[in-house]
Amino acid sequence: MLWLRLLCCLMLACELAAASAPVARRSEFVSIRGRLHVDAGRWAERQKLVLRWNPVSGDLRLTNRWTRLILKADTARAELDGTLIWMGAPLAQAGGRPLLPVQDADRVLAPLLNPPRLPDGHKVKRIAISAGHGGKDPGNMEGGRKEKDYTLKLAFELERQLKRAGFDVLQVRDKDRYIPPEERPVIANGKKADLYLALHYNGRPTARGSAQGLETYCLTFANGESTNGGQSRGFMPGNRHDRENLTLAYQVHRSLLGELEFADRGVRRANFAELRLAEMPAVLIEGGFMDSREDALKIYSDSARAKFATAIVDGVLAYKRLVERGQPEQ
Ligand SMILES: [Zn+2]
Missing domain, CATH: 3.30.457.10 (Copper amine oxidase-like, N-terminal domain)
Structure with missing residues (x-):
């Protein structure tokens, strides 16, 4: 039975090796x-x-x-x-x-370190702007000020500057009327927009006190968690562009922080209807808190709004340069 003992010893040695391997x-x-x-x-x-x-x-x-x-x-x-x-x-x-x-390493950090590239011939040309709220929906209120009025003012200023930078612009909302959030990206989809920018301002976050600063959102990953809590609803049309969404959010956020000295509340992910249904890279900007004294300086005056729009354009241009890299100019 020597062979059996030898086999047992061999098996024991293998087991020890396996146990020590980790x-x-x-x-x-x-x-x-x-x-x-x-x-x-x-x-x-x-x-x-x-x-x-x-x-x-x-x-x-x-x-x-x-x-x-x-x-x-x-x-x-x-x-x-x-x-x-x-x-x-x-x-x-x-x-x-x-x-x-692993999810963050693969889906958040790696795409930011290695930004995606659009297929050859695909360019960032037509930009959809969605001014938040409107009509019966005023959005956040601060004193007599309504969020819907200031998102529309920013949308017009942004249109002017984007056109000057050579982009085509589609205004999803161009007057004081209500368009449900889930219908907005459908309008942009129908016009084959290459990018979608939703404009909002924050209100008081909680009864515990006020906050200040800039937040830029892209869509929550399929089966991922939203930054402010909650889960995704599975794979949505907007998830086809997870890497581009994140790259766009980062570039726009970074540009706004650099040019307006906002408190940084970060690039975040949320399940907003506007982002879920967009068939192109899309972000939602919460451009400061309407009740914050510091942020108010960046929201209500025409000159600050012009600067805000310039920062968004610069962020879009930075994104465009990244995702079109390696392509011929025209
Ligand atoms: Zn809003």
Whole structure:
């Protein structure tokens, strides 16, 4: 029975090797509370980023010559070159190493580091502007001021400046009338717009006090979480452009922050009807809080509104340059 004992020894050796394997070469993926995470070091290597991790403070820095991405353990805040991006879940740590939620690594961080490119011949030319609210729906109210009036003023200023920059413009709402949110992208779809910009202003967020700052939204990923809570409703037409949506949101948000010195409330994801049904890359801008004294300076005056529109145009141009890179000029 020597062969049987030898076989047993061999099997035992194999089992020991298998048992020690996770220690010797740690798995790249770890599940924490049912959510899959990837080892940040391995992910950073693939993205050609240099990792610096402080396990005591929980500070994670991922850098290369052009980019600096900063994360912190136990928060979903990611700062890309100084601009706040909300991930769906926090950076985790286990065994002294940082772990990125896989969904965020793949769907949020990777597309921002490696922006998508439109197929050859596809250009950003026609832009749909959707001035929030209208008619029976005033939107947020501050004193005698109605959100619907200021989104329309911004829409007209933005149209003027986009046309000057060489774009075609479609106004989804060009007067004080009510158009349900779910009908708005359908109008843009029918006119084959290449981009969709929804314009809004925030009101008081809660009874607990006021807030201030800029928020830019793109559509929640299929089966993903919205930044302000809630889940997606599965795959929607707008999810065909997840990578472009995020790139556009980041570029517009970053440009607005740079030119208007808003408090940064981040690039966020939400399930807004306007974004769900858009068949082109789409974002929704919440251009400050109507009841905030600082934000009011950027909302109500004509000169601030002109500056606001310029920042959106610059963001759209930055997006256009990125997604059309490598294509002939005309
Ligand atoms: Zn609104």
